[in-house]
Amino acid sequence: xxxxxxxxxxxxxxxxxxxxxxxxxxxxxxxxxxxxxxxxxxxxxxxxxxxxxxxxxxxxxxxxxxxxxxxxxxxxxxxxxxxxxxxxxxxxxxxxxxxxxxxxxxxxxxxxxxxxxxxxxxxxxxxxxxxxxxxxxxxxxxxxxxxxx
Amino acid sequence: xxxxxxxxxxxxxxxxxxxxxxxxxxxxxxxxxxxxxxxxxxxxxxxxxxxxxxxxxxxxxxxxxxxxxxxxxxxxxxxxxxxxxxxxxxxxxxxxxxxxxxxxxxxxxxxxxxxxxxxxxxxxxxxxxxx
Numbered sequence: 001x002x003x004x005x006x007x008x009x010x011x012x013x014x015x016x017x018x019x020x021x022x023x024x025x026x027x028x029x030x031x032x033x034x035x036x037x038x039x040x041x042x043x044x045x046x047x048x049x050x051x052x053x054x055x056x057x058x059x060x061x062x063x064x065x066x067x068x069x070x071x072x073x074x075x076x077x078x079x080x081x082x083x084x085x086x087x088x089x090x091x092x093x094x095x096x097x098x099x100x101x102x103x104x105x106x107x108x109x110x111x112x113x114x115x116x117x118x119x120x121x122x123x124x125x126x127x128x129x130x131x132x133x134x135x136x137x138x139x140x141x142x143x144x145x146x147x148x149x
Numbered sequence: 150x151x152x153x154x155x156x157x158x159x160x161x162x163x164x165x166x167x168x169x170x171x172x173x174x175x176x177x178x179x180x181x182x183x184x185x186x187x188x189x190x191x192x193x194x195x196x197x198x199x200x201x202x203x204x205x206x207x208x209x210x211x212x213x214x215x216x217x218x219x220x221x222x223x224x225x226x227x228x229x230x231x232x233x234x235x236x237x238x239x240x241x242x243x244x245x246x247x248x249x250x251x252x253x254x255x256x257x258x259x260x261x262x263x264x265x266x267x268x269x270x271x272x273x274x275x276x277x278x279x280x
Contacts, residue, residue: 022175029168029175030206031161036218047209047224047275048202055177076201080225087221 002103002115002140006066010099014061016053016123018045020090026052044087048079050123051134053096063100067117069140077116078137088131094123101135112142152216152244152256152279159211162237162265164199169234172203199232201271204240208260208273211240216277222255223276230270238262238270245274253278 020041026049027037037043054062088094101120108114116139123132161168170184181188183200205226213221232238242260249255260273 026175027210029172030203030210031159032210032213034210034213034218036213044219044221046206046218047213047221048206048226052176052178055179076228078225078227079202079205080223082223083221086219 001068001070002117003066003068004103006063006068006100006117007103008100009063009066011063011097012060013095013097014053016050016094016096018088018090018092018094022052023049023090040090042089042091044089047081047087050081050088050094050096050132051079051121051136054098061096061098063098064119067100067103067119067138069117069138073143074138074140076136077139078135080135080137082133084130084132088123088125092131093126094131095126096121096123098122108142114142115140152247155241156211156214158239158241159207159214160237160239161207163235164203164232164238166197166234168203169197169199172200172206176200176202178202196234199234199236201228201232204232204238204262204271205273207238207240207262208242208271209275212242212258212260212273212275212277216256216279220277220279221275222278224273225275226271226273228271230264230268232264232270236264236270238264242273242275255279 023043027046098121102118104116106114119136121134125131183197189197240262242258244256245259246257258275261269262271
């Protein structure tokens with residue numbers, strides 16, 4: 001069950017070094033052979049790379065646990081990335097801050113309540129400029145729905 | 150200036166458990182439902198569920214092969230169907246809009262990955278700057 005009081009919860013900012021080897025590894029995993037990823041000394045990050053940093057970070061940077069979305073009835077619905085200029089390159093050190101940005105409800109076709117939660121992460125360079133943003137949207141189906149994970 | 154010719158559809162598969170663990174290792178997401186067979190069966194599935202960010206990434210691979218990794222300005226994806234080991238996905242897309250913004254020429258693409266039955270498993274929308 002989504003904890004509505006988690007709206008606005010913000011994680012501790014954390015730094016993420018962008019590394020050539022991790023970028024290559026990720027590009028290969030998504031089937032890319034593009035030389036700008038595989039051969040460049042300072043490749044740009046692939047479009048969906050930045051949120052992988054969550055998995056290397058401790059829990060304090062990620063406010064998602066505070067949402068308490070059901071593991072059985074919750075699912076990842078959408079993911080979006082916006083770059084304010086060229087995607088950042090290997091060698092850049094970014095600071096990421098995540099917050100629970102929106103919680104809203106919709107009624108499903110079967111009449112049950114769907115609860116949507118959006119988590120927004122901002123990525124800033126050492127000068128503080130906003131380089132990229134990532135938005136995750138997850139949805140929890142109502143108690144009476146069959147539900148998917 | 151005309152856009153470069155779009156590449157042919159990207160065909161990826163049949164997806165193996167190796168493709169899944171390569172993605173999970175690269176991303177650091179070790180959610181067991183995507184690789185641990187006993188865990189997936191316990192959860193009621195016949196096989197590990199393919200991690201959704203893999204087909205989502207294939208959309209971006211097709212598009213960056215066409216318009217260049219450094220030119221990406223936005224990418225949004227929405228999952229619509231589950232993907233299983235053994236599925237073969239076919240990815241391509243079309244130009245939705247060409248316009249100027251901040252004195253730069255941009256294109257918006259609509260993309261999708263379909264499985265071998267023709268069902269769309271993930272849709273995507275990307276924006277690129279083009280020279």
